[in-house]
Amino acid sequence: MSYAHPEALVSTSWLAEHLDDPSIRIVEVDVDTTSYDQGHAPGAVGWNWNTQLCDTTVRDVIPKAKLEELLGQSGIDNNTTIVIYGDNNNWFAAWAFWQLKLYGHADVRIVNGGRNKWIEEGRELTTEKPSVPRKTYRAREGDWGIRAYLPQVQAHVAVGDASLVDVRSPQEFSGEILSPPGLPETCQRGGHIPGALSIPWGKACNEDGTFKSREDLEALYQGAGVTPDRRVIAYCRIGERSSHSWFVLKYLLGYPDVKNYDGSWTEWGNLVGAPVEKGASQPVKV
Amino acid sequence: MKAEDYQERRESHAGWTMNIVSYRLGDRFHSTVDDADPGARLSRGEGATRDEAEGQALKKARRMLERTRRHPLP
Numbered sequence: 530m531s532y533a534h535p536e537a538l539v540s541t542s543w544l545a546e547h548l549d550d551p552s553i554r555i556v557e558v559d560v561d562t563t564s565y566d567q568g569h570a571p572g573a574v575g576w577n578w579n580t581q582l583c584d585t586t587v588r589d590v591i592p593k594a595k596l597e598e599l600l601g602q603s604g605i606d607n608n609t610t611i612v613i614y615g616d617n618n619n620w621f622a623a624w625a626f627w628q629l630k631l632y633g634h635a636d637v638r639i640v641n642g643g644r645n646k647w648i649e650e651g652r653e654l655t656t657e658k659p660s661v662p663r664k665t666y667r668a669r670e671g672d673w674g675i676r677a678y679l680p681q682v683q684a685h686v687a688v689g690d691a692s693l694v695d696v697r698s699p700q701e702f703s704g705e706i707l708s709p710p711g712l713p714e715t716c717q718r719g720g721h722i723p724g725a726l727s728i729p730w731g732k733a734c735n736e737d738g739t740f741k742s743r744e745d746l747e748a749l750y751q752g753a754g755v756t757p758d759r760r761v762i763a764y765c766r767i768g769e770r771s772s773h774s775w776f777v778l779k780y781l782l783g784y785p786d787v788k789n790y791d792g793s794w795t796e797w798g799n800l801v802g803a804p805v806e807k808g809a810s811q812p813v814k815v
Numbered sequence: 816m817k818a819e820d821y822q823e824r825r826e827s828h829a830g831w832t833m834n835i836v837s838y839r840l841g842d843r844f845h846s847t848v849d850d851a852d853p854g855a856r857l858s859r860g861e862g863a864t865r866d867e868a869e870g871q872a873l874k875k876a877r878r879m880l881e882r883t884r885r886h887p888l889p
Binding site: 560561563564567568616617618620645648649651652653654655656698703704705706707709710711712714719729730731807808 | 888
């Protein structure tokens with residue numbers, strides 16, 4: 530069985546065959562923002578997630594005008610096919626994908642396996658930054674229904690009418706640690722949102738970083754009680770890992786109502802008086 | 816240019832599993848160290864040899880992992 534939206538995913542071999550395709554723009558978005566300069570797929574432009582894909586004044590996604598400028602200077606117009614890849618199994622590639630969908634870009638694709646697979650396969654790399662012709666980009670209204678805000682999450686927690694999926698590690702979920710090991714603690718309290726299910730993002734991936742099959746993904750989520758008949762809200766610490774799981778649920782499994790709560794634990798775990806649960810979840814099968 | 820001599824292995828430190836990748840680009844070796852779970856990037860290193868690149872990345876990664884606080888659960 531193929532994915533619900535197979536057009537949203539391309540393989541590394543597909544990318545290798547389309548490096549010179551003028552209808553696409555390749556974009557690399559990494560957790561480690563120095564990786565692009567070390568070597569990237571020929572023709573790829575690099576986007577920095579913590580300066581270019583956000584509002585650097587208030588905590589928010591990229592503002593509309595800034596997105597239009599970024600895409601225009603990247604040689605992207607509204608008809609361009611944007612092909613994104615990155616390190617850490619596409620964490621921030623998925624973050625970019627989600628933001629592009631917020632602003633209604635029609636054709637965005639993720640490279641299955643991301644940067645690591647491209648490198649591991651010994652594919653062509655360059656340190657040369659491409660010279661791309663500036664284009665004019667006009668962001669659309671887009672689909673802001675794929676974003677969950679704090680009041681919505683609080684309302685769902687009160688009523689229990691949505692599946693909350695915590696995609697962080699089990700230790701972050703339990704409250705044993707407040708951030709991924711080695712990274713700065715960005716919250717005052719550890720634990721998880723009451724009622725959330727623990728389904729770490731990495732369970733959706735194979736060893737080589739590619740996504741698991743649709744059958745395996747269905748078994749993972751439905752086995753944990755996350756079904757397509759309910760609204761699903763994914764969250765992590767700052768919203769990028771949950772973009773990855775949001776992509777899986779929305780585009781690979783075709784769940785109709787999936788939101789990314791990008792405020793995530795950094796928001797919830799710093800709220801005064803917010804309810805917090807601690808401890809492990811029930812083990813997830815698969 | 817292509818990545819050559821790609822190697823990947825796992826190693827534990829301070830109770831955390833690290834995923835260590837190294838490869839050669841041109842005449843330089845590059846190494847990255849991630850948490851095996853949840854997969855966050857910890858550090859990277861570069862050098863004339865694989866040992867030098869990995870050593871640089873591992874030194875920083877170990878220091879970062881040692882700083883991770885474990886909070887007691889009720």
